[in-house]
Amino acid sequence: MGPFPRMHSSSHPVATVEHLSSHVGQTVTLRGWVYHKTSKGKLHFVQLRDGTGTCQCVLQRAQVGEELFEAVGRAGQESSLWLAGSVRQDARAPGGYEIDVSAGSVLQAVEGYPITPKEHGVDFLMDQRHLWLRSKRPWAVLRVRDAVITALRGFFDQRGFVCVDAPIFTPNACEGTSNLFEVPYFDSKAYLTQSGQLYAEAAAMALGKVYCFGPTFRAEKSKTRRHLTEFWMLEPEMAFATLDDVLDLAEAMLCHVVQEVLRRRKSELLALERDLSKLEAIVPPFPRLTYDEAAAILAKEQGSTFRYGDDLGAPDETLLSNRYDRPVMITRYPEQVKAFYMKRDPHNPGKVLCVDVLGPEGVGEIIGGSQREEDLDILLARLAEHKLPESYFQWYLDLRRFGSVPHAGFGLGLERTVAWICGLEHVRDASPFPRTIYRLTP
RNA sequence: UCCCCGAUAGCUCAAUGGUAGAGCGUUCGGCUGUUAACCGAAAUGUUGUAGGUUCGAGCCCUACUCGGGGAGCCA
Numbered sequence A: 001m002g003p004f005p006r007m008h009s010s011s012h013p014v015a016t017v018e019h020l021s022s023h024v025g026q027t028v029t030l031r032g033w034v035y036h037k038t039s040k041g042k043l044h045f046v047q048l049r050d051g052t053g054t055c056q057c058v059l060q061r062a063q064v065g066e067e068l069f070e071a072v073g074r075a076g077q078e079s080s081l082w083l084a085g086s087v088r089q090d091a092r093a094p095g096g097y098e099i100d101v102s103a104g105s106v107l108q109a110v111e112g113y114p115i116t117p118k119e120h121g122v123d124f125l126m127d128q129r130h131l132w133l134r135s136k137r138p139w140a141v142l143r144v145r146d147a148v149i150t151a152l153r154g155f156f157d158q159r160g161f162v163c164v165d166a167p168i169f170t171p172n173a174c175e176g177t178s179n180l181f182e183v184p185y186f187d188s189k190a191y192l193t194q195s196g197q198l199y200a201e202a203a204a205m206a207l208g209k210v211y212c213f214g215p216t217f218r219a220e221k222s223k224t225r226r227h228l229t230e231f232w233m234l235e236p237e238m239a240f241a242t243l244d245d246v247l248d249l250a251e252a253m254l255c256h257v258v259q260e261v262l263r264r265r266k267s268e269l270l271a272l273e274r275d276l277s278k279l280e281a282i283v284p285p286f287p288r289l290t291y292d293e294a295a296a297i298l299a300k301e302q303g304s305t306f307r308y309g310d311d312l313g314a315p316d317e318t319l320l321s322n323r324y325d326r327p328v329m330i331t332r333y334p335e336q337v338k339a340f341y342m343k344r345d346p347h348n349p350g351k352v353l354c355v356d357v358l359g360p361e362g363v364g365e366i367i368g369g370s371q372r373e374e375d376l377d378i379l380l381a382r383l384a385e386h387k388l389p390e391s392y393f394q395w396y397l398d399l400r401r402f403g404s405v406p407h408a409g410f411g412l413g414l415e416r417t418v419a420w421i422c423g424l425e426h427v428r429d430a431s432p433f434p435r436t437i438y439r440l441t442p
Numbered sequence B: 001u002c003c004c005c006g007a008u009a010g011c012u013c014a015a016u017g018g019u020a021g022a023g024c025g026u027u028c029g030g031c032u033g034u035u036a037a038c039c040g041a042a043a044u045g046u047u048g049u050a051g052g053u054u055c056g057a058g059c060c061c062u063a064c065u066c067g068g069g070g071a072g073c074c075a
Helices: A017-023 A066-074 A122-127 A136-158 A197-207 A243-264 A266-271 A276-280 A291-300 A314-321 A376-385 A390-401 A414-422
Strands: A027-040 A043-049 A054-060 A080-089 A097-108 A182-185 A188-192 A209-217 A230-239 A288-290 A328-331 A354-359 A364-371 A407-413
Touching (some): A043 A080, A054 A066, A054 A080, A066 A097, A197 A209, A197 A230, A197 A390, A197 A407, A243 A276, A243 A354, A288 A291, A291 A314, A314 A328, A376 A390, A407 A414
Parallel strands (some): A054 A097, A288 A328
Antiparallel strands (some): A027 A080, A043 A054, A182 A188, A230 A407, A364 A407
16 A cells, blocks of 8 residues: 555645535545546546545646546546646536545555446345445435434433433343344353343333444344344333323434435435435324224225224235325234233223324335333233243232333334435335345345 | 245356357556546356266256245244
């Protein structure tokens, strides 16, 4: 590699592509990689990618000298380099700004970068995920994902929630349903968490309003565009709260996140060819249906295989969400299709105080939440009905023995949310290094 | 676990049971305004694996491997 002084070997200040507009008329240095290059005789056009964006840099043989001109000529896609030159507004340049290069150096000349600017298949690109992240679409998605995470944390911080993270190694199934990943744990076994909720409930009794946010794992052999084996979930939990508080919180949270992404990542959304009007429509109030109301709608639909009493299937959810231009909240499902800890609805026998929030545009369930059962005896009975071993849940039952209060919360799937906001076909594209049933690498 | 689809050059894809092809990328040459440039030339193959049918299989049959989409389950 060539010399790489802390910034560069020219005396010009380092700029980033993101903030080039504030440097018009100045001479600056950009450091990055060759995203694309085309040459026409004594002229090179380099699309320099610096992580914050890409900028066209123009090299004229007569201006930059033989050595640099030839070096850039030999530098293929993703060669690393720095270039210094004056910043100029130019309508012919893709980003609107252009660098007239006067100096620079190629750090590493590369040839044979696997990802060419042509079409590639999903499997090939996922094998190259460590490199694919440099391409425009993954880059834009990761920037939106970052803004979603920042907006979520800001939202809960502003409302007085305390972040209390849950363990990833757990001794047993939180809900006793899904298949878990088993891992050796010294002389015994542990399982990777499928939800931090039970721990969040404990934290809520200690701190009032809390949320946990971390990776969760499902060993289900799901093979659809909505499933990963590892994904991030944000789970708020509130003491002294009801199902209605959950609905209001989820609605405000989703609106805040979408607003923040629109404010901070508009150019990334446009790069993803996202229809912004679909996101601008995400304002309160969200439609709220009970399970019974949803069932009545499905009963009138042709081709639906839904039977009253069943959980909603994926096609049913798509059918319902397509009726609205914003997320739809479906409450009060039959107790037999939901988890043991959900509180029964006192005004609605056989139903529980729960909610599924279905994202628009067929993205599926992005939030699942409920008011929790706070009564010790009822919870014991529910554990028995679900044939769950009481001994594993003693600490959880303590929460009902010592100052039990009504409380409620939900879980938000981060990748599904990002996929929805970005308009992605598949949740795997919302994760930097997705894990699916058949993919553990890179 | 079940259903459907697929696997041919580095990549994306063609090829009636009868000589293995194209575009892009790569390499070389040309060009002072390119946007996935263009023009000319060159190199590139264990057709996923193992059997079978046939005079002859990339193509038909069987099994397997890997992958894609969907169901169930769920965020």
